[in-house]
Amino acid sequence: MSTSSRFQQAYAQAPWRLQLQLSGAFILALIAAWMIAAMYLDVSTRAAAIGRQIQEMQVSSRSLSVNSAQSAGAESDPLSDTLSIEELRLINENLQTQLAYLSSDALMVDRATKMGFKPVAADELLYLQVAGYLPRQTAQLAPPPGPAVGEMGNGEWEVGGDPYRRQAPQAMLEWLRDEILRALELVREAQP
């Protein structure tokens, strides 16, 4: 038996080697668990921070501190990026009402009178027959409800039903692939 073979045999039979293997495996598992925990903690922290921002924005849309930067800036620039959807909705309501006031019957009559107009009497009117004239239509603020017609994706057309609830067909594997890609994307984002 050569020296080399003896050394190999002695190394293989060394009692500390098994302990080293066990310890290595344990440390490896520990490191893996630590990495997963760190990753989980990082993702959770980011999610919590963003969630907190969302909650603060939701609260700020309902109430503003009188001396907050947001409230001070909102006055000068009503279309500022800092305005929430709720604030924009309120501004829209105000603008609509302002327009309604400006175009109210009393103001319109007053304006017309100042411009020299006066109400026309029946005997002052001259009626002309105009081909293709369409009489004034009553208010149509939204489309009427009707049968929804939509392409179902397989070349057939669906009539009726709620088009917003119609779901595109998606295979199970496609869904699984999308979910995995989404998870990987999340992990990639979580990397420091």
Added chain:
Amino acid sequence: MKQTLASPVPHRSSLVRRYQFVALFFAAAAVAIVAQMIRLQISPDAIELRSRGQLYTQELHTFFPARGEIRDRWGNVLAGNQTVYEIGVDLQTRSRNPETIAFTLSRVLSTHAEYNRPEYYDSVFTAASRQPISGTVYAVLADYVTETEVAEIRRWSQEYEQLYQDRADDKNRQTLQGLIIRPHLMRVYPEKDLASGVIGFVNRQGEGFFGVEARYNPLLAGEPQTLPMSTDPTRAQQLPAIPDGATLILTLDREIQRMAEQVLDDAIVANGAEGGSVVILDPRNGEILAMVSTPRLDLNQYWQYSDIFPGATPFNRAVSRDYEPGSVYKVLTMAGALDSGAVKPETTFLDTGSFAIGGYYIHNWNWGAWGEQNMTGCMQHSLNVCLAWVASQMGTDIFYSYMQKFGIGRLTGIDLDGEVPGRLKIPGDSDWYDVELGTNSFGQGVAVTPLQLSAAIASVANQGEMMSPHIVMAYVENGQQYTIPPRPISHPISAETAHTLTEMLAVSLEDEASDALVPGYRVAGKTGTASIAGPTGLYDSDLTNASFVGWGPVDDPRFLIYVWIEKPTSSPWGSVVAAPIFSQLAQRLVVLLNLPPDTIRLAMAAQASTTP
């Protein structure tokens, strides 16, 4: 013998036992922890603990949708929303200065009628000085503050901050820190008192009163939703999209409404009347184009309601006040008589000045005898005696059957709050007497609302078909517009009867050279002068209700106008007071309806029919 000073080395097996003991100890501890965790999960108290935990993970939030708008038939806004602000103080803000807050608010809001009072400063100071105890962390200081006032408060705040920017640690510094502004919507009415009786109003609690605001309150208000919102940042939820309340599109025409209000207001002043009402509707479909009632309220100041409508003053006379209509009611009597065959237009009646029925004598309005009259003459001269005879020819059963077909004594079902049914006494009622047949025939002893009689007589203008009067033409909900189709109620008379009666009433106006005539347009109509019963039930007052109902053009009726002037002092007669108002309204209405004079319209129709 060799003696060693060191302690004996423990035997290897002893060491192993010690290690085993320590390992066992830790293993037991781990098992105990795991067992306790499992026990907590499955113990009877686990559900209670979990539910307690849930209390801290969620908060209930109520989301209020914006109230739907009210628009006229052309889309003009009659009721909308405007942002106002609630101002409060966060009691947890340690740096707040109650004195500065009270001073600022009492100064800035001094132009605000609600807060322009000396004790407001003290009330704000007291509220802002409170400590956050017993869970109270917020106190409301003012509400319905306008955008201009809020801008002023913010300006003050910025100036305070600039003034003390180098003395941030000064404990007595003036600051508005802790002041919270919460925007919310308030109902506003850009047209102020226009059609106030139809629209109604909304109070600060969001409750609708009168008109469509009350009738359609659930539809306009939408459905507030109370949802649990997670307080856990990792589970932040999207704010729910609460659909706004539905927008109503009324049948009203803003310009016709304003015109009718002006004409009625002028007429009430000119005739020294107590009040009045005008209803303008399209007899073809029952759409109300205008509904006027006096007095009217600026809906933006609804708190003046009790001052403007003292006692039992109705908010909308057209639907909420019934009265004895007088001779306009003869249209229904004659319609029933013609339709039942009891009389024909050429039937003659010898008017001797009185007619006995139920033990009483009926007399004409001038206590005179008009001699032989045909039915057109009876209507033209509005002869009570003749109409009482006509009713007796019909008989009790047929007469009241027709009145019920016309909907007298019943609600019309109009989509407005506060409609009253009026009163039609019928045989069998404890307070019905035989003479009622005679008096009812000319509109006394029966109570109707202006709308009720308008809807009934509109059937004469619409080939005998009675349409349900309605005020809402369509509503917009969840991005879709739902149109409410016209709804026929009944067919009380035939089309032939309707044409015959319309022609009789057109001729009677023309022969009489009535003040109701409309130049260029052939109209049919009937005056009404009704005595007013006193508290004792006796007609002992000189005051009357003057009315007129008319429609046109006769060959293709597009409008029906009902005028009621209550207690005029200029003249008691409907022909003098109400008929000219009808004419005035009709002359301005045809312009707003783009309705050419009869000659032009018929020529255009003839030309269109001959053009291939």
